[in-house]
Amino acid sequence: MADAYLTLAEKVLVAVRQPLKARAIIEAAYLNELFPWHLRGPRQDRTLHARLSVDISRNKENSLFYRNGPGKFFLRKFLYDAEIPPVFKNIYTARPRQKDLAKERILAFRAAIFSDVRRDGVTVPISRIIDALQEGRYSYENYSRVQGDNNLLPVRSFVIVHQGDEVLSFRRGSFFPLSDPLYGARSIGFGSEVTADNRDLLFDSLFGILASGVEELTYSIGLPHHHARDARYNNRLHPFVGIITGSGNRRRPALHVVMTYRCPEIFSPVKAALSVNELRWIDAANPANTLDDFDDASAFLFEQDYVRDMIRVCEAS
Numbered sequence: 306m307a308d309a310y311l312t313l314a315e316k317v318l319v320a321v322r323q324p325l326k327a328r329a330i331i332e333a334a335y336l337n338e339l340f341p342w343h344l345r346g347p348r349q350d351r352t353l354h355a356r357l358s359v360d361i362s363r364n365k366e367n368s369l370f371y372r373n374g375p376g377k378f379f380l381r382k383f384l385y386d387a388e389i390p391p392v393f394k395n396i397y398t399a400r401p402r403q404k405d406l407a408k409e410r411i412l413a414f415r416a417a418i419f420s421d422v423r424r425d426g427v428t429v430p431i432s433r434i435i436d437a438l439q440e441g442r443y444s445y446e447n448y449s450r451v452q453g454d455n456n457l458l459p460v461r462s463f464v465i466v467h468q469g470d471e472v473l474s475f476r477r478g479s480f481f482p483l484s485d486p487l488y489g490a491r492s493i494g495f496g497s498e499v500t501a502d503n504r505d506l507l508f509d510s511l512f513g514i515l516a517s518g519v520e521e522l523t524y525s526i527g528l529p530h531h532h533a534r535d536a537r538y539n540n541r542l543h544p545f546v547g548i549i550t551g552s553g554n555r556r557r558p559a560l561h562v563v564m565t566y567r568c569p570e571i572f573s574p575v576k577a578a579l580s581v582n583e584l585r586w587i588d589a590a591n592p593a594n595t596l597d598d599f600d601d602a603s604a605f606l607f608e609q610d611y612v613r614d615m616i617r618v619c620e621a622s
Contacts, residue, residue, distance in 0.1 A: 309341055310356040315369060318380045324373035324393055327354035372397040374527055375575060395529040410445035412499040412513055414560065416458040418442055419549070427605055429547030434562060438512050445501040452557060458549070462496035462517040463561035463602060464542065466526070467616050468568040471586040473526070475576075477600075490600035491583070493592075493612070494561065495521045505537070511544065514562050518542050522566065525581050526574035542566050543622065545615045550601045561602050563611075565619045589613050 316339055317330045325333065328350035334340040357378050361368045366381075373379045374397050383389045418437055419429050437443060443460075451459045466473040476491050496518060503513030503520065510516040519537045522528040528536070536542055542564045551558035568574065576584050587593070589612045596604040606612050 308356055308360075310353045311360060311369070313339060313341065314353060314357060314378065315380065318370075318378070322383065322389065324377040324379040326376045327351070327357065327378070330378070395531070397527055397529070398523055409448055409498070410501040411448055411451045412443060412460040412501070412503075413446050413451055413457045414443050414460065416456055416558065419458070419547075419560070427549055429549065429560065431544045431546055431562070434547050434560075435511070435544075443512065448498075455558075458558055458560050460499045460514065461559050461561045462499055462514055462521060463494035463548070463563045464496055464518040464522060465493050465563065465565050465606075465612065465615060466495065466522070466568050466574065467565060467589065467619070468570070468586070470589050470613075470616070472589050472592075472612060472616075473568065473574055474583075474585055474587045474592070474603075475525075475581045476583040477580060491598045491603070492600045493587075493603045493606070494563065494600075495525045496561065497521055499562075511562075514544070515542050515564070518564050518566070526576075526584070528574075529572065532569055532572060536566060543615075543619050545618070546611065548602045548605060563602070563606065563615070565615045567619055589616055 313334055314327075314330050317333045317337075318325065320337065320339075321333060331340075331350045331353060354376070357370055361370055361372065369380055369382070370378050371381055371384075373393060373395055377397075379393060384394050414437060419433065446454075446457060451457050472493050473495075474491055474493050475495075497520075499513045499517045501513065503516040504510055505513075505516045516537065519528075519533050519542065522536065523530075523533045543566075544562055544564050546563050548561045548563055549558060550561060574584060576582070592599070592607050592612075596607055599607070
């Protein structure tokens with residue numbers, strides 16, 4: 306039996322020939338007298354949004370619909386229509402509201418292997434991390450074990466998005482788990498735990514680290530699929546340094562592999578996840594009057610002038 310809400314959405318999108326949010330679809334249906342008399346409810350836009358989301362999640366490429374951006378829906382039939390602008394054909398992948406890390410296997414090192422290379426107690430040369438990976442001195446561990454074993458150091462991607470002399474910053478919202486070592490602070494690093502599923506046999510994913518970074522850009526700031534593929538397969542992410550946070554405080558220590566990504570000029574980052582708030586560009590040389598508002602990793606990178614160094618290296622490559 307056809308879903309009346311999905312049928313309604315299809316009729317409206319065929320008529321307007323552009324992606325719309327659920328509320329705009331409902332408004333267009335009323336305006337054009339397409340709304341069925343038997344559909345009732347105080348928040349019909351939320352009902353429609355939920356029906357569309359479930360249909361896309363359940364049927365994937367077989368769904369009539371796809372997301373063109375956060376909360377915006379369009380019809381797959383228009384992907385092959387030459388009259389539809391290319392910008393309407395970007396397929397956006399929505400992220401689960403919160404990563405279920407309990408079911409994941411997390412990339413981790415024995416913490417002791419980096420104890421002799423921390424010149425300042427915080428940084429790990431990227432060459433040392435790569436050597437440890439290539440030597441097989443790593444494992445993919447159950448999340449519960451990583452959280453309970455102080456001898457394990459989980460690995461997280463940390464991607465700095467830059468454009469010119471500015472870097473993209475955001476505040477980590479309530480849908481980041483409380484265990485996140487950067488929870489609640491302003492940050493310049495888009496990333497998460499690197500999992501076994503992040504490994505990709507089609508390119509050198511650096512044991513999942515690079516792929517995790519690309520995935521976070523897609524989920525967090527709505528990086529379109531064609532830019533994500535370019536970043537993934539054409540080496541657009543540049544690993545720079547490792548930063549260890551959490552030592553000596555209440556949060557679990559973690560190794561953040563810091564990478565840079567030059568934001569394409571034709572792409573405007575958007576808030577694409579509930580975990581990303583207050584998205585804005587800031588000057589890499591003068592980020593704020595004080596760094597107290599930033600997470601430990603971001604503040605350290607600014608204090609040591611790593612951010613400008615990374616941008617210079619990336620721009621020169």
